[in-house]
Amino acid sequence: MLVDIQNLKIGFKSRTGFHQAVKGVSLKLGTEKLGIVGESGSGKSLTARALMKLLPTQTVIEADKLEFDGIDIRSASEKQMRTIRGKRAGFILQDPKYSLNPVKTVGSQVAEAWRTHKGGSKRAALEAAINLLEMVKIRDPKKVAASYPHEVSGGMGQRVMIAMMLAPDPELLIADEPTSALDATVQAEILRLIEELVSERGMGLLLISHDLPLVSHFCDRVAVMYAGHVMEELKASDLLSAQHPYTRGLLNCMPSLMHPKERLPVLTRDPEWLK
Amino acid sequence: MTIEIDNLRISFVGREVVKGVSFNVAKGASFGIVGESGSGKSTVLRAMAGLNNDWSGRIAFSGEDAPLFRPPAFFRKVQMVFQDPYGSLHPRQTIDRILSELPLVHGMDNIDDRIAKVLSAVALPQTARFRYPHQLSGGQRQRVAIARALIAEPEVLLLDEPTSALDVSVQAEILNLLADLRAERNLTYVMVSHNLSVITHLCTEVGVMIDGHMVEQVTAEDLRLGNVNHAHTRELRSLSVELEEPA
Numbered sequence A: 001m002l003v004d005i006q007n008l009k010i011g012f013k014s015r016t017g018f019h020q021a022v023k024g025v026s027l028k029l030g031t032e033k034l035g036i037v038g039e040s041g042s043g044k045s046l047t048a049r050a051l052m053k054l055l056p057t058q059t060v061i062e063a064d065k066l067e068f069d070g071i072d073i074r075s076a077s078e079k080q081m082r083t084i085r086g087k088r089a090g091f092i093l094q095d096p097k098y099s100l101n102p103v104k105t106v107g108s109q110v111a112e113a114w115r116t117h118k119g120g121s122k123r124a125a126l127e128a129a130i131n132l133l134e135m136v137k138i139r140d141p142k143k144v145a146a147s148y149p150h151e152v153s154g155g156m157g158q159r160v161m162i163a164m165m166l167a168p169d170p171e172l173l174i175a176d177e178p179t180s181a182l183d184a185t186v187q188a189e190i191l192r193l194i195e196e197l198v199s200e201r202g203m204g205l206l207l208i209s210h211d212l213p214l215v216s217h218f219c220d221r222v223a224v225m226y227a228g229h230v231m232e233e234l235k236a237s238d239l240l241s242a243q244h245p246y247t248r249g250l251l252n253c254m255p256s257l258m259h260p261k262e263r264l265p266v267l268t269r270d271p272e273w274l275k
Numbered sequence B: 001m002t003i004e005i006d007n008l009r010i011s012f013v014g015r016e017v018v019k020g021v022s023f024n025v026a027k028g029a030s031f032g033i034v035g036e037s038g039s040g041k042s043t044v045l046r047a048m049a050g051l052n053n054d055w056s057g058r059i060a061f062s063g064e065d066a067p068l069f070r071p072p073a074f075f076r077k078v079q080m081v082f083q084d085p086y087g088s089l090h091p092r093q094t095i096d097r098i099l100s101e102l103p104l105v106h107g108m109d110n111i112d113d114r115i116a117k118v119l120s121a122v123a124l125p126q127t128a129r130f131r132y133p134h135q136l137s138g139g140q141r142q143r144v145a146i147a148r149a150l151i152a153e154p155e156v157l158l159l160d161e162p163t164s165a166l167d168v169s170v171q172a173e174i175l176n177l178l179a180d181l182r183a184e185r186n187l188t189y190v191m192v193s194h195n196l197s198v199i200t201h202l203c204t205e206v207g208v209m210i211d212g213h214m215v216e217q218v219t220a221e222d223l224r225l226g227n228v229n230h231a232h233t234r235e236l237r238s239l240s241v242e243l244e245e246p247a
Ligand SMILES: Nc1ncnc2c1ncn2[C@@H]1O[C@H](COP(=O)(O)OP(=O)(O)OP(=O)(O)O)[C@@H](O)[C@H]1O
Pocket: A012, A019, A021, A038, A039, A040, A041, A042, A043, A044, A045, A046, A047, A056, A094, B134, B135, B136, B137, B138, B139, B140, B165, B166, B167
């Protein structure tokens, strides 16, 4: 099992009290594509960050199990985590530009990611970086490699992050909204690329996304989160015909190109869901 | 305010990235922009918002040409919601401080009330008020960015991927809010989005961009029906239709 999370709870102390954000999440992942969808603020990103031990030190984390490939993340040292993060597990963060260094060209950052894990000369690394940028369908990769983060568009920044995470051939890819800034044609090609990596290299994918149709078409399984809980887990291809009232409510809120609605239905949140 | 964009050209250090874009938006209407990543969509919005002083062509609001350097009052009437909410929110300011800034600059009254109202309009809890941006989820930060634009009570909203970080239930609330505001206050919108369902829900007309050019303008209805001319528009449409089918 690549990822084994059992009964994960994450909370924050504040002046006004204690805020429990994740309330007992369990997830397992092998070499497959697991989607996580659900409410904004329901704990999707926190769950992913906990697995990479990337939460602020004062965060209160409890779990019956929190494992990456059999390694207990809770007791892992920072040194151990460094051999996992960015190498065995790539993490594409939700705010791509924010996670890039503003004073270094994007090419040198991708090259650095490559070189840390693969070694070789600086020149070879830069060449590899340009190839990676080409792989994520960046037009004119040489010019983009020489640009600074503030000089690239939203979708380009997102693809630079994807290229960086793919550089070291990770076993697990955690992707938090990786394609939300990409147009449909580029998105389709990036997903095809990730698909290849999953099936050829036997990589596992944890895809966090708000795009229900996309997750349904692309993933194997999907977990639906709401208010710190996993509401249900189902086969991704069954997502659009899910039965849980929360998931039904979500599906109902979507605008549609082919079936326009005058006004979008909104979700009526039911306290029963949390029992 | 009506909006007229005529032969807009924008360059960065000698490289032209917007190559003669023209479109009009009637007062109270909404115009959508879709297209390739890197084609210049955000750059067009930033120039309209007065955040880039290196453009040529014509940008006019209510029939009046916008000067290269906009007067302060302009920034109250025309507000932009940025694509990258993290980058556009000051990391060391609380949400309260971020939301107070424009009302203070423009001498608006009852700031406290306004903040409370705008938070609930974007479905954020009042407790978000005294947090910092990094203590919020991605979608919550996006809603702060929308709230900051709304609190100034603008007449024109320039929206760059305003709902791409939101789950569909919050997205529905925000899209309904935008539609209500447009109906109540006759606001004019220009919205960039990659999601054709979102764009056609809010906008009656859509421009498609590739490599600095607006290669096609179609009505939402024609886009729906497939009455489109450019190959890129057709491809975007068919991918969107495919996704809407059950897996
Ligand atoms: N450092 C922090 N201090 C206090 N609360 C936090 C902190 N980080 C996150 N939270 C809260 O924890 C909850 C879950 O956040 P998380 O980022 O996991 O949401 P999410 O499911 O990824 O949402 P989105 O879809 O909007 O990105 C949110 O209510 C958020 O405000």
